[in-house]
Amino acid sequence: xxKGAPPAADVAPPPVSVEQARSLGLTDAEFDRIRxxxxxxxxxxxxxxxxxxxxxxxxxxxSKKLLGTxxxxxxxxxxxxxxNAGAVDAGAGLAVAFKVESHNHPSAVEPFQGAATGVGGIxxxxxxxxxxPVAVLDSLRFGELDSQRSRYLFERVVAGISSYGNSxxxxxxxxxxYFERPYEQNCLVNVMCVGLAPVExxxxxxxxxxxxxxxxxxxxxxxxxxxxxxxxxxxELTDEDHAKRPSVQIGxxxxxxxxxxxxxxxxxxRVLIALQDLGAGGLSxxxxxxxxxxxxxxxxxxxxxxxxxxGMEPFETMIxxxxxxxxxxxxxSRLDEIVAVCEKWETSATPIGSVTDSRHLxxxxxxxxxxxxxxxxxxxxxxxxxxDARRPENPLAxxxxxxxxxxxxxxxQETFLTLLGAANVASRRWAFExxxxxxQGRTVCRPEHADAAVLRLTYDGHGTSRAVAVSIDGNGxxxxxxxxxxxxxxxxxxAANLACTGAEPLGLTNCLNFGNPEKPHVAWQLxxxxxxxxxxxxxxxxxxxxxxxxxxxxxxxxxxxxTPVVGMVGEVEDAAKAGKSGFATGSGSxxxxxxxxxxxxxQQGSELAKLRGELTAGLPSFDLAAVRSALELxxxxxxxxxxxxxxxxxxxxxxxxxxxxxxxxxxxCSLDLAPLIRRAEVxxxxxxxxxxxxxxxxxxxxxxxxxxxxxxxxxxFLALGSLGGQTIGIAAGDARIELSIEDARRVFQTxxxxxxx
Amino acid sequence: xxxxxxxxxxxGSCDERDAYHAVDLIEGAEPKFLWxxxxxxxxxxxxxVPGGFSYGDYLRAGAIARFSPVMEAVARFAAEGGLVLGIxxxxxxxxxxxxLPGALLPxxxxxxxxxxxxxxxxxxxxxxxxxxxxxxxxxxxxKHTTGCxxxxxxxxxxxxxxxxxxxxxAPGGNPNGSLADIAGVVNPGRxxxxxxxxxxxxxxxxxxxxxxxxxxHSLVEACTAGVG
Numbered sequence: 001x002x003k004g005a006p007p008a009a010d011v012a013p014p015p016v017s018v019e020q021a022r023s024l025g026l027t028d029a030e031f032d033r034i035r036x037x038x039x040x041x042x043x044x045x046x047x048x049x050x051x052x053x054x055x056x057x058x059x060x061x062x063s064k065k066l067l068g069t070x071x072x073x074x075x076x077x078x079x080x081x082x083x084n085a086g087a088v089d090a091g092a093g094l095a096v097a098f099k100v101e102s103h104n105h106p107s108a109v110e111p112f113q114g115a116a117t118g119v120g121g122i123x124x125x126x127x128x129x130x131x132x133p134v135a136v137l138d139s140l141r142f143g144e145l146d147s148q149r150s151r152y153l154f155e156r157v158v159a160g161i162s163s164y165g166n167s168x169x170x171x172x173x174x175x176x177x178y179f180e181r182p183y184e185q186n187c188l189v190n191v192m193c194v195g196l197a198p199v200e201x202x203x204x205x206x207x208x209x210x211x212x213x214x215x216x217x218x219x220x221x222x223x224x225x226x227x228x229x230x231x232x233x234x235x236e237l238t239d240e241d242h243a244k245r246p247s248v249q250i251g252x253x254x255x256x257x258x259x260x261x262x263x264x265x266x267x268x269x270r271v272l273i274a275l276q277d278l279g280a281g282g283l284s285x286x287x288x289x290x291x292x293x294x295x296x297x298x299x300x301x302x303x304x305x306x307x308x309x310x311g312m313e314p315f316e317t318m319i320x321x322x323x324x325x326x327x328x329x330x331x332x333s334r335l336d337e338i339v340a341v342c343e344k345w346e347t348s349a350t351p352i353g354s355v356t357d358s359r360h361l362x363x364x365x366x367x368x369x370x371x372x373x374x375x376x377x378x379x380x381x382x383x384x385x386x387x388d389a390r391r392p393e394n395p396l397a398x399x400x401x402x403x404x405x406x407x408x409x410x411x412x413q414e415t416f417l418t419l420l421g422a423a424n425v426a427s428r429r430w431a432f433e434x435x436x437x438x439x440q441g442r443t444v445c446r447p448e449h450a451d452a453a454v455l456r457l458t459y460d461g462h463g464t465s466r467a468v469a470v471s472i473d474g475n476g477x478x479x480x481x482x483x484x485x486x487x488x489x490x491x492x493x494x495a496a497n498l499a500c501t502g503a504e505p506l507g508l509t510n511c512l513n514f515g516n517p518e519k520p521h522v523a524w525q526l527x528x529x530x531x532x533x534x535x536x537x538x539x540x541x542x543x544x545x546x547x548x549x550x551x552x553x554x555x556x557x558x559x560x561x562x563t564p565v566v567g568m569v570g571e572v573e574d575a576a577k578a579g580k581s582g583f584a585t586g587s588g589s590x591x592x593x594x595x596x597x598x599x600x601x602x603q604q605g606s607e608l609a610k611l612r613g614e615l616t617a618g619l620p621s622f623d624l625a626a627v628r629s630a631l632e633l634x635x636x637x638x639x640x641x642x643x644x645x646x647x648x649x650x651x652x653x654x655x656x657x658x659x660x661x662x663x664x665x666x667x668x669c670s671l672d673l674a675p676l677i678r679r680a681e682v683x684x685x686x687x688x689x690x691x692x693x694x695x696x697x698x699x700x701x702x703x704x705x706x707x708x709x710x711x712x713x714x715x716x717f718l719a720l721g722s723l724g725g726q727t728i729g730i731a732a733g734d735a736r737i738e739l740s741i742e743d744a745r746r747v748f749q750t751x752x753x754x755x756x757x
Numbered sequence: 758x759x760x761x762x763x764x765x766x767x768x769g770s771c772d773e774r775d776a777y778h779a780v781d782l783i784e785g786a787e788p789k790f791l792w793x794x795x796x797x798x799x800x801x802x803x804x805x806v807p808g809g810f811s812y813g814d815y816l817r818a819g820a821i822a823r824f825s826p827v828m829e830a831v832a833r834f835a836a837e838g839g840l841v842l843g844i845x846x847x848x849x850x851x852x853x854x855x856x857l858p859g860a861l862l863p864x865x866x867x868x869x870x871x872x873x874x875x876x877x878x879x880x881x882x883x884x885x886x887x888x889x890x891x892x893x894x895x896x897x898x899x900k901h902t903t904g905c906x907x908x909x910x911x912x913x914x915x916x917x918x919x920x921x922x923x924x925x926x927a928p929g930g931n932p933n934g935s936l937a938d939i940a941g942v943v944n945p946g947r948x949x950x951x952x953x954x955x956x957x958x959x960x961x962x963x964x965x966x967x968x969x970x971x972x973x974h975s976l977v978e979a980c981t982a983g984v985g
Contacts, residue, residue, distance in 0.1 A: 162869045166900075167810040169771030254769045254813030346768055434869045436900045438958050439808075441775040456963055465963070575963055 012370050015041030024051035030383060037377040045315040045363060045371040049378065052281035052319055053288055056551050059382040062517035063549045066387070066530045074543035076506050082293075084128040084205055084277060085195070086545025088506040090571055092466055094457050095199045097131040100139070100192035100472065100511045100567045102550035106248045107160075107189040111153045115160030115189050116251040120323050122193040123170060124277035127260055128326065130203040130267040131195030134440055135455055136165050137472045138175035138191050139511070139565045143184030144402065145423050145755040150179065153187045155756055160251075161191070162434040167253035168260070172435035173443055173453035174470060179423040180477055180610075182399045185555025190511045190548075192472050192567040196457060201267055205276040206293035207329045207355050212273060214287070214298055214353040215338060218259045219324040221282075221317055222308030224249050255324040255347065262345035263326060269341070271334050278325040284318045284378075286327045287353075288361050292379040297358035303366045304352045314370045318363060329355060387523035395617045396480060398521060400557050404613030412688065412735040415608065416655055417747055419689060424607055425652040426751035444575045445469075448664055451497035451648050452570070454578040467575035469503035471568055475651070476513075476561030478691075481605040482619040483525045487532030487564045489619070492627050492693040493650060494568040495540050499631040500646035500696060501579045502638035503570030507545040508537060510566050515559025517551050525562035526551075533564060539624035540631070542568065579638035581647035582665025583699045583723055590702045591644070591723035593658075593669050594709070596637075597630030598623060598716045599649055599695025600680045606691040607651045620692060627694040629715045633708075634696045642704045649695035655688040655730055655737060657697045662728045663745045669699075671721035673732040679718065684733035699723050760980030762973075763791040763801030765831075765847075767822050771809030772957060776844065779957035780805070783973045785981065793825040802980045803840045804831050806847030808900075808955060818861065818903040819849030828854055840884055840976060841949040845901055848941075848951030857944055857951045858916055859908035864901070865934030871900040873965065875927035876940045876954055880920045883943055884979030885950040888971045895924070895968035897954040899932050899940075904953040906935035906942070916942060924952055 021031040024047065034050050035041055042050060052058055060067065072080045078095050079087035085099035103118025123133045138161055143150035154177075165172045170193070207214070266272050274294065276286045283300065291298045302317040312320075330338055335351060342349040356362075361378065363371040392398060406418050419425055432447040444467055445454035452471035473494040479486030495505055510533065515522040537544055553560040572578050585591050602620045603609050609616070637643045645665060649657040654673065662668055673687040682690060694716075698705070709717040728744055730737040762780040766773050773790070780788035789801060793811075798804065811822035822828065828850070835841050835856055843851040851857045864870055875896055878889040889895065908916065913936060916922060924941035931938045933953070941952030956969030 159868075166869055166902075167769070167771075167813060169769075169809060252813070254810065254815065257769050257771070257810075257813075433871055436771075436869070436871050438871065438898055438900060438955070438964070439771050439775065441778060441958060441961075441964060444963050 010369050011372050012043055012368055014043060016044050016047045021047060024048065025055065026051055030054060033383060037381055043371065045318060046373055048315045048319050049284040049371065049373060052284055053378040054382040057280050058285055060549055061382055062385050062387060062551060063512065064384050066527055069530060070534050070544040071537050072544050077543050077545055078199065078202060079129065079545065081546050084125045086507055086509055087129060087202055088545060088569060089199065090457060090468055090506065093199050095131065095197050095202050096468055096569055097126050097129045097195040097197065098192060098509055098567065098569050099125050099546050100190050100509045100565060101125065101548045102511050102513060103189045103191065104186060104513065104550050104553055107157055108187050110248040111156035112160040113248050113250055115157040116164035117249045117323055118189050118191045119161055119164045120251045120256050121279050122191045123168065123256065124326065126193045126195035127263055128205060128275050128277045129195065129197065130201045131197035132264055133170045133193050133195045133260065134442055135194040135453065135470060136170050136172045136191060137470060137567065138172065139472045139474060140177045141183040141188035141476065141563060142179050144179050144181055147184060150184060151756055157187065157189055158431045158434055164251050164253045166436040168257045169439050171437050171439045171443055173437050173455065174447060175472055177428055177431060178476065180561055181402045182561045185557060186553045186560050188513050188563060190565045194470055194569060203267060203272060203275050205274050205290050207274050207290040207296050207298060208294045209273060210355055210357045212329050212355045213332055213335060213351045214300065214355065215328050215330055216305060216350045216352045217326040217328060217342060218347055219252065219255050219322060220306045220308040221320045221322045223312065223316060223320065224322055226316060226320055249321050249323050251323050258345045258347045259324055259326060262342055262347050265341050266338060271330055271337055272328050274329040276327045278327060280321065282318065282320045288375055288378045290327065290329065291361060291375045297356035297360045297375060298353055299356050299362045299364065300353035301364040304350060306348060306350055314363060314365045387517060387527055388520050389523040389527045390520035391524050392521040396615055398558055399480060399561065402610060402613065404611065406611040408612055413737055415689065416737050418611065419607060419652040419656055420659055420744060421747045421751035422607055422611060423752065425656055427749045428752065429749055430753040430756065444578055445501060450578060450580050451500035452503065454501050454572055454575065456575040465575040467572040467578060469498045469501040469570045469572050471497035472565060473497065474563055474565035476563035477610060478605040478619060479529055479564060480561040481615065481617055483528035483562055484532040485619040485621060487529035488536040488624065489693045490564055490566045491533060491536035491540065493648065494566045495631055496648035496696060498568055498570035499635040500581060500638065500648055501572060502577060502635055503572045504635060505540065505542040505568055505570045508542045508566060508568045509545060510547040510564055511550060513550045513553055513560060513563040513565065515554045522559055529562055529564045536624055540628050573639060577639060577641060579646045581661060582645055583661045583667040583669060584644040584665050585667055585723055586644055586701045589724065591699055592702045592705050593671055593697065593699050593720045593723055594705050595676060595718045595720055596634055596696045596698055596712065596716060597694040598626040600692050601653055601682055601686050601690025602692050603686055603690050606653065606689065608689045622693055630694055630696065633712055633715050637708055642708050643698040643700040645699045647697045649697060653689040653691050658730060659728055659744050659748065661697055662741050663748055666741060667723060668725040668727045668741055669721060669723050670729040673720065673730065675718040677733060684735045687732045688730065759785055759787040760802040760977055761787050761789055762803045762805055763789050763798055764805045764807055765791045765793060765827055767793045767811035767825060769810045769813050770807050772955065773807040773809065776805050776807045776957040779960040780973060782960050783970060783977060785977050786973060791827055793827050796826045796830045798830050798834055803842060803976050804834060806841065806843040806850050808845035808847060811846055811850060819846060819853040822850045823854040832856065835949050838946065838948050840979065842885065843951035844955055844957060845953055848953055849903060851949060851951045856949045857942055858912050859906055859942060861903050862905040862907050863903050864905050869902045870932050871898065872932055873898050874930050874932055874954060876924040877927055879925055880923050883923060883947050885943065885972055885975050886923050887978055888975040894927060895971065896966040897956055897959045897969050899954050901953055904933040906939040908936065913937065919945060921945065923950060
């Protein structure tokens with residue numbers, strides 16, 4: 001390979017036309033800009049590379065300006081946005097790396113492989129940092145379960161996650177699932193991975209050192225996933241999407257499992273100068289990003305890439321999204337060592353290029369120069385667009401209406417049972433029992449044990465009992481009602497889940513799932529939601545260490561609910577003291593239940609309003625600082641052992657939170673919501689089923705809760721009643737709920753299983 | 758001398774580190790890893806064939822792993838009376854290798870199931886269960902897609918008569934449709950034991966039950982007493 005950039009005439013022809021550029025999703029103006037940057041027309045390989053690197057999925061061209069407004073700094077931040085994943089300092093010399101990414105459109109087209117490769121992809125983002133993946137969480141959205149398509153997508157997505165995640169040996173420890181009409185055509189599959197590494201072992205993806213080798217690790221390259229980022233991820237879904245199935249990649253969890261072990265052994269041996277996963281955009285994107293971060297150039301020879309099938313064109317090799325591949329930079333002298341480690345793990349290592357000082361990505365096919373593009377043109381020069389944001393007259397009119405399933409005149413007990421068995425409230429056992437939540441032996445709090453998953457970082461007897469809590473949250477319906485408040489609530493909900501386990505937030509990642517940003521109402525949702533996220537992150541002092549954007553989530557019926565999904569990692573000082581969500585009686589018999597926080601229930605945007613077909617735009621505003629104080633109080637009380645259970649109030653309101661705590665802990669209660677009705681000035685039904693941020697239901701001995709109440713000045717502390725027995729009893733004004741735990745459990749635990757095939 | 762437990766690592770094993778750490782927590786036991794490509798068992802006293810998805814469980818669970826070089830050595834070791842514990846995928850591998858009677862079929866639900874279950878100790882006179890009491894309930898998790906124990910009627914009758922069923926799911930708690938609620942089976946020589954539940958995930962109060970440690974304690978006792 002020659003040094004320096006060759007004259008343009010040497011690059012393999014033929015130049016392409018503007019029609020070809022359009023067919024790859026580039027605008028005419030973008031094509032003009034490419035010609036300007038190259039000083040000539042691109043050939044088909046160069047155009048393919050540009051179309052991927054300049055796709056929404058890779059370039060964030062409609063969201064980059066907005067994302068710049070999120071707070072990213074913090075003393076515990078080790079890797080911020082822009083790396084393969086974010087990373088925070090969890091103490092004791094350990095770094096926790098994490099990221100959430102979407103695989104929405106592939107899952108809508110082929111749910112099993114779409115979801116499976118969604119898991120595979122996010123794992124690679126995390127071990128690209130040199131961190132061992134230790135947990136997966138999923139945030140899933142489907143249409144209503146009365147639709148056959150939704151049931152099919154739900155079942156196959158869960159099966160895909162189960163198949164890949166379980167086989168690869170990373171526990172799936174948590175997540176959330178919502179069923180709403182606007183996700184009918186365009187389901188959402190967001191996967192979060194958490195990884196663990198010694199701080200000094202964290203890697204970067206910046207290619208360095210002229211003459212160093214660029215080595216491709218892992219699986220062979222095939223024609224699967226050609227154009228996934230541009231064809232699937234950056235355009236709206238249509239009725240002809242079954243024809244796009246060839247754009248969905250196929251996963252091989254055994255290959256991934258070997259690749260993880262192989263890469264981690266290479267990391268431990270300190271052979272790797274840089275490591276990067278091959279995700280959206282394949283080799284083109286990985287090589288460009290590595291070169292851009294290191295301020296260097298990279299020469300690649302596609303003829304050296306091991307292929308799954310003969311006769312692949314150079315451009316196909318460059319943009320293939322075949323799974324289970326990584327790209328690394330190493331010194332020439334250590335190539336043999338790398339090959340030996342890869343042989344041990346029965347995977348392959350192939351030198352396919354080298355680092356240069358040209359600052360160009362040059363692609364050779366043997367001797368022939370097949371493409372030559374300045375790295376900066378690919379990575380930094382993509383046009384960024386301002387959003388034309390306009391608030392629609394009625395924000396909810398954009399979405400297909402959900403027919404009511406509950407009449408307004410229903411009695412309180414009937415309403416309670418309907419909510420407890422509602423698809424968005426009922427137990428997720430049907431799904432989470434299909435996931436291995438235990439492998440790797442770190443899972444201190446399993447699904448339904450606590451509001452967040454708790455994972456110990458070190459094994460017993462070999463260090464501390466330090467742990468992290470992880471949660472993922474985002475109620476799209478509430479964001480649809482009010483993008484600013486709904487997005488702020490998602491951050492509060494996630495932080496509340498962490499606080500209930502006694503965790504202090506270390507960092508946050510997000511996945512912004514929205515419709516077509518070129519439409520003014522979607523642009524308005526997106527900008528308001530990012531404002532809300534930003535305000536909540538600042539108020540709670542949680543840095544955003546990374547994220548992902550998934551736009552163009554629209555089907556023929558319109559856009560999805562705007563769905564910012566928030567994943568948060570927090571530090572638990574002592575795994576043994578991690579808070580549980582089930583009621584627990586202490587040694588004495590005098591235990592009580594209390595509600596902590598500024599919680600002001602409202603039916604706006606609630607599950608009840610949805611079931612009654614009474615959704616209206618807008619959500620009540622709330623005080624972020626008051627939520628922060630409440631969460632600090634809860635966290636302290638959990639850590640000190642003052643409370644024996646803590647559970648945040650969310651979907652279905654306080655009554656459903658009480659039922660869940662009673663079911664999880666197998667302990668009943670007798671409560672009166674009069675103090676809440678008085679403070680919030682609401683009717684009994686709203687006190688029972690109304691929703692809103694800033695409410696945590698706790699139990700504990702009367703003595704310790706009363707002393708806690710004395711420190712709760714200005715935070716909000718309401719004693720609601722006593723713990724014990726096998727009945728859930730809740731009085732609210734004239735209304736009364738009375739139900740055995742067993743009856744409640746039957747409804748709560750079987751509701752979902754009954755609705756899937 | 759501490760008894761040495763050799764935990765096999767196959768490509769695609771997932772619970773091998775968990776088995777290693779479980780052994781490490783048991784006083785008087787020393788864990789070691791054994792590599793699937795080696796025929797050398799490094800002088801271990803007990804072989805643990807761990808859980809996971811050896812070779813991706815492609816073709817059929819455990820079907821490829823049984824042909825790996827280390828399994829030749831394990832078969833010889835077992836023939837000489839060496840103690841072999843197969844957990845989950847390890848149970849499947851041992852059945853495929855013909856070291857245990859019967860086979861494991863896909864769960865009746867055809868889905869993966871991860872759940873804490875109770876198992877009843879049916880026979881406490883073996884090197885794997887000596888630290889338990891007959892009739893005792895152990896709380897241990899299961900997590901598998903292919904855990905439905907099956908054997909033809911004549912073999913089923915034989916293993917029942919011969920008291921080779923060491924663990925049974927507690928009544929009403931069978932997670933996979935296994936015949937006769939069978940959760941774990943020993944060979945006629947009482948030195949090769951396979952079970953679907955994961956005792957290595959129930960050894961430590963941080964993760965719930967510690968009942969699984971009794972299986973490992975039994976093995977340590979058996980080794981130090983010169984049994985097996």
